[in-house]
């Protein structure tokens with residue numbers, strides 16, 4: 195089934211969920227590693243290039259995902275989910291979207307503060323807006339890093355929640371996203 199139904203996610207939502215999960219974790223790992231490199235490392239220029247290019251693709255997928263979510267039914271929580279589980283899941287999902295948006299925007303502000311466009315895998319470029327406020331690269335950089343660590347913590351809790359439903363409650367919360 196392509197679209198979501200009242201009790202399950204469709205192929206588009208599932209594909210977007212797992213593709214983005216993979217890309218977001220890869221972006222975090224590469225991002226954390228590339229800031230430790232010095233100028234003489236062969237990866238000093240290539241890793242930021244791939245990090246930024248992949249980040250732009252994730253931004254496009256995020257937009258697609260939000261539009262798809264708005265145009266679709268959202269599967270209902272299972273009747274066995276408690277009130278606090280439903281509330282926590284709602285807040286966590288919303289916060290994941292907010293953090294992803296914040297990471298995309300701050301990433302753009304870091305990369306384009308010096309007026310240089312972002313080349314996406316050498317396919318096309320995203321134009322720079324230049325320095326919009328004082329000390330933009332440093333401030334946006336700090337925000338980008340805090341939000342990324344926040345997102346990874348939240349995703350960890352989110353994954354533990356899914357695993358708890360699967361292995362302890364033995365319900366179909368995880369199965370309907372697979």
Ligand code: HEM
Pocket residue numbers: 207211214215216218219263269271283287288290291349352353354356357367368369371
């Ligand atoms: C970077 C990693 C991840 C991100 C950004 C993420 C994000 C999200 C978001 C925003 C939703 C809400 C539904 C939607 O909009 O599609 C969701 C649902 C879900 N995620 Fe994740 N997720 C990640 C990793 C994982 C992992 C590792 C697992 C499992 C171990 C998992 C299991 C689920 C399940 C089962 C749902 C459906 C929950 C329900 O039906 O209420 N996710 N995820």
